Amino acid sequence: MADDGGRSARVTVVGGGVVGLTCALQLARAGHTVEVRAADAVADTTSAVAAALWFPYRAFPAESVLRWGARTLTVLTDLADDEATGVRLLPGTVVHRTPEPDLWWGEAVVGHRPATPDELPAGAPAGTRCTLPVVDMRRYLTWLLAACRSAGVEVVTTQVDRLSAVPGDVLVVAAGLRSGPLLDDDTGVPVQGQVVRLADPGLPGWLLDEDNPAGLTYVVPRGDDVVVGGTAVAGATGREPDPEVERAILERACSLVPELRGAPVLSRAVGLRPARPTVRLDRTLVDGRPVIACYGHGGSGVTLSWGCADDVVALV
């Protein structure tokens, strides 16, 4: 510990995806000396595959998710003022397929309202309109990494096999799906998601249709491309895009957003969402040293990142 009454510590964050980097940035801003140890380059993380729309999906418990999500929504909204962050505020529609949709997330979203019939895609019975942050993860992760470095965070590319081998007064484990093995926790489950990125035909907004009878469907324009998804297959671990799955994704998306028909495919990806019965955010002792766990964000790592980072700083 530094000689400042114990308020400043040497903290090592294991993991350099959106969760680890956001924690590292906030810890450095709080005055700690921070090092990140990450096995992969940011471009090779699950975070780089995210669409990424601010929206809670496959993360629990609802009460904490709402609190972390609301905080993140405020920060991302502020970041949208700076083009370099890759964050934009964009209107869009959440499609509802049930008579009484559960808008539990709406508490965090100012100004959401029922969609008018002309705002709904073909075949959608109802929906909610709102403006939310859309995060271009290529630019955002680059910005986040640069923000970490300018706050004094050292980022080291290395695989951690045992926490005992990691230096620091306090450790933060934010290694996504591979956090569990470091902490003897086997409750993590990959939820595989496939996306295809098309040239953006100039779509004015995003679309989210979670309960589409043909399968999860979302369309998230980012200016130069549009992320089209998706799938959510619990337990699947493959990382290769499946052409048949892609064909079905495109069919669903084009029937809802016909402007996408014929848009050239720019790239495709598969990512494994780090799901868990609940997000783990707690403090334990490992070999007598404090370890803060922050993982299991499922399909909401971007959506919860700033709120969770605040809690991690408080626990450190």
Ligand SMILES: Cc1cc2nc3c(=O)[nH]c(=O)nc-3n(C[C@H](O)[C@H](O)[C@H](O)COP(=O)(O)OP(=O)(O)OC[C@H]3O[C@@H](n4cnc5c(N)ncnc54)[C@H](O)[C@@H]3O)c2cc1C
């Ligand atoms: C198709 C798809 C779409 C998505 N869309 C959205 C969306 O619209 N909005 C949203 O909020 N979320 C979305 N998500 C979810 C989001 O991507 C994840 O919740 C988020 O990326 C998790 O971030 P993370 O930092 O915990 O994990 P990761 O991004 O997986 O990062 C883990 C980090 O830990 C490192 N690491 C792992 N093991 C070790 C080790 N042993 N030693 C050292 N380093 C290690 C890795 O190298 C990496 O740096 C989507 C996910 C997918 C797959």
